[in-house]
Amino acid sequence: xxxxxxAPVRVGRVSLPTGRPGRLLAAGLLLLLLVLxxxxxxxxxxxxxxxxxxxxxxxxxxxxxxxxxxxxxxxLRRAAEAGAGRPGPAVLIEGSSDAIAGAALQGQVQQMAxxxxxxxxxxxxxxxxxxxxxxxxxxxxxxxISVTAPFEVMVRLVAAIERATPIMLIDDFELHxxxxxxxxxxxxxxxxxVLSFRRGEAGPxxxxxxxxxxxxx
Numbered sequence: 221x222x223x224x225x226x227a228p229v230r231v232g233r234v235s236l237p238t239g240r241p242g243r244l245l246a247a248g249l250l251l252l253l254l255v256l257x258x259x260x261x262x263x264x265x266x267x268x269x270x271x272x273x274x275x276x277x278x279x280x281x282x283x284x285x286x287x288x289x290x291x292x293x294x295x296l297r298r299a300a301e302a303g304a305g306r307p308g309p310a311v312l313i314e315g316s317s318d319a320i321a322g323a324a325l326q327g328q329v330q331q332m333a334x335x336x337x338x339x340x341x342x343x344x345x346x347x348x349x350x351x352x353x354x355x356x357x358x359x360x361x362x363x364x365i366s367v368t369a370p371f372e373v374m375v376r377l378v379a380a381i382e383r384a385t386p387i388m389l390i391d392d393f394e395l396h397x398x399x400x401x402x403x404x405x406x407x408x409x410x411x412x413x414v415l416s417f418r419r420g421e422a423g424p425x426x427x428x429x430x431x432x433x434x435x436x437x
Contacts, residue, residue: 285389286415290352293417310386313361313416318348321361321418325388329363329414332380338369339407346413350420357420362391366411374410381414389415 293311315321322345333340344364351360369377374395381388393412 279391286351289387289389289417290356290358293352293358294356311417312358313386313418315361315418318359318361318418319345321359321416322346322348322363325361325414325416326363328384329365329381332384333365333367333369333377336369336373336377336380338367338373338377340365340367341409342366351417359418359420360415361418362413362415364392364411364413366409368407368409370407374408378412386416391415 313321313325315324326343326345330340330343342365346362346364348362349360350358352358367374367377378390378393381390391413394410396409
């Protein structure tokens with residue numbers, strides 16, 4: 221007579237199978253734990269690494285564009301001075317200081333957003349910084365904005381900024397939304413920094429890092 225199968229193991233009021241059924245159940249539970257672990261840890265971690273890689277690639281592309289633009293600034297300035305009597309597209313934003321140029325940039329971005337129907341929820345002028353070769357006198361001004369708009373409007377706003385005069389660049393672009401929102405053309409939230417350049421003034425007074433004169437004793 222064949223040996224009977226081992227009796228089920230009782231845990232409290234629950235009977236757990238033994239033998240081959242028990243091994244299959246244990247393997248199934250292990251597989252379920254692995255799947256849950258991937259969904260809770262592995263998948264978000266992979267998405268985070270992918271996002272960091274995309275952000276790094278974007279920063280590298282922006283750095284290349286900014287270096288190319290900075291190298292063109294002296295030639296553009298000479299061309300602008302040579303054709304001062306002839307009207308032409310503006311390359312540098314107007315403003316005798318970073319604050320004035322930043323306010324002008326902020327106003328132009330707000331106007332573009334309003335024209336395209338994008339809701340500008342916040343806008344902040346960032347600190348200016350030197351641009352181009354040392355001693356060139358060029359300054360970088362920037363504005364950080366948060367905008368809410370459907371995806372199509374968002375694309376048109378980005379295109380309008382990149383085609384604007386004076387020259388503008390986009391940095392730190394963050395888009396928040398889901399595939400469902402994209403499919404339904406629902407409003408998305410985005411944050412980005414808009415950069416432009418101005419002609420700095422001669423003298424240490426135009427540089428924010430210039431040392432202030434010491435007080436007379």
